[in-house]
Amino acid sequence: SNMSALSKDFGSLTEEGHSVKVASHYNTLQECGLDERSRSRIVHMRNFNNWLKSVLIGEVLDQVHQRQREVCVLDLGCGKGGDLLKWRKGRISQLVCADIAGVSVEQCQSRYDDMRKRSHSERIFSAEFITADCTRELLSEKLSDPEMRFDVCSCQFVYHYSFETQQQADTMLRNACERLRPGGFFIGTTPDAYELVKRLEASDSNSFGNEVYRVTFQKKDEYPLFGCQYDFNLEGVVNVPEFLVYFPLFVEMAKKYNMRLVYKKTFHEFFKDKIQNDQNRVLMQRMQALEQYPADGRSRLASDRPEEYEHAQRHSEEGGARMPLGTLSKSEWEATSE
Numbered sequence: 001s002n003m004s005a006l007s008k009d010f011g012s013l014t015e016e017g018h019s020v021k022v023a024s025h026y027n028t029l030q031e032c033g034l035d036e037r038s039r040s041r042i043v044h045m046r047n048f049n050n051w052l053k054s055v056l057i058g059e060v061l062d063q064v065h066q067r068q069r070e071v072c073v074l075d076l077g078c079g080k081g082g083d084l085l086k087w088r089k090g091r092i093s094q095l096v097c098a099d100i101a102g103v104s105v106e107q108c109q110s111r112y113d114d115m116r117k118r119s120h121s122e123r124i125f126s127a128e129f130i131t132a133d134c135t136r137e138l139l140s141e142k143l144s145d146p147e148m149r150f151d152v153c154s155c156q157f158v159y160h161y162s163f164e165t166q167q168q169a170d171t172m173l174r175n176a177c178e179r180l181r182p183g184g185f186f187i188g189t190t191p192d193a194y195e196l197v198k199r200l201e202a203s204d205s206n207s208f209g210n211e212v213y214r215v216t217f218q219k220k221d222e223y224p225l226f227g228c229q230y231d232f233n234l235e236g237v238v239n240v241p242e243f244l245v246y247f248p249l250f251v252e253m254a255k256k257y258n259m260r261l262v263y264k265k266t267f268h269e270f271f272k273d274k275i276q277n278d279q280n281r282v283l284m285q286r287m288q289a290l291e292q293y294p295a296d297g298r299s300r301l302a303s304d305r306p307e308e309y310e311h312a313q314r315h316s317e318e319g320g321a322r323m324p325l326g327t328l329s330k331s332e333w334e335a336t337s338e
């Protein structure tokens with residue numbers, strides 16, 4: 001996947017049927033979800049992705065805090081509120097959470113309510129919650145305060161759902177950017193279209209993957225700018241269709257909202273860069289974003305297959321590295337770098 005940040009230059013509907021289908025998919029996903037075994041197979045990968053988000057969010061909030069005290073954030077496609085703690089840690093003042101799936105938004109809200117109750121004397125950000133198909137509806141019409149302005153819009157693992165049509169991608173972008181203050185940031189993570197296409201081209205069929213993930217394209221050798229659909233299946237959980245985001249096009253489209261690209265990195269590049277920092281390294285340990293190799297008496301590796309840890313084994317034999325190593329199984333690493 002990629003992470004990116006766009007900054008706003010100083011210097012701007014609804015088809016019910018489809019929205020209902022997407023919303024109901026996400027709503028039912030809550031109920032079944034992954035079973036325990038699957039959860040533990042990819043737990044480090046999930047934690048790793050979460051660490052990447054934490055670092056990205058932390059850095060951008062620090063930057064905004066340098067010029068002002070109060071920070072207002074839009075979490076676009078917030079899901080069940082997986083980033084709520086990050087917003088708290090980042091000492092923001094105000095949060096707007098939006099998602100197409102009503103059940104997720106409700107869960108997000110009750111997590112926030114719990115957090116607030118347990119925070120006692122600490123002042124915690126205020127929040128509002130909106131259920132909307134952000135590729136077809138305008139959030140500005142649903143905000144409690146129509147004059148509200150954001151310093152940061154965060155769109156984590158969501159934007160690619162909008163690339164079905166140009167109009168949807170534009171509406172999503174409009175929702176992300178039109179209420180940003182000049183100097184504000186649009187940050188996000190999406191699958192890496194180059195990597196997806198590279199792996200597809202290397203495969204004999206219209207599908208590729210490994211024991212934890214599988215990507216299946218509808219067509220091969222044909223990559224329309226919008227509506228280039230594929231299914232991303234993680235640990236057997238069928239997902240809603242995703243769409244390839246051709247990044248240069250996204251950057252062009254964002255110019256309409258006075259946005260300029262300041263940052264784009266693959267997960268691998270971002271990891272290599274940010275892990276140099278001690279604070280990030282400590283956070284990585286605390287979040288258990290890497291697996292301990294070799295396992296000790298108390299832990300067990302996510303996969304029993306030694307070939308999943310060939311790279312770690314080789315690294316440990318080469319010497320020089322402090323043992324035990326922190327690593328991800330090969331399949332998880334492949335899944336997260338897609």
Ligand SMILES: C[S@@+](CC[C@H](N)C(=O)[O-])C[C@H]1O[C@@H](n2cnc3c(N)ncnc32)[C@H](O)[C@@H]1O
Pocket residue numbers: 022026076077078079080081082083098099100101104132133134135136155156157158161
């Ligand atoms: C992979 S989850 C990511 C959730 C959260 N951002 C996180 O990082 O944990 C994708 C989210 O995008 C939301 N989503 C998909 N299509 C959407 C749309 N058209 N409008 C708003 N949210 C959408 C889904 O409901 C889901 O919660």
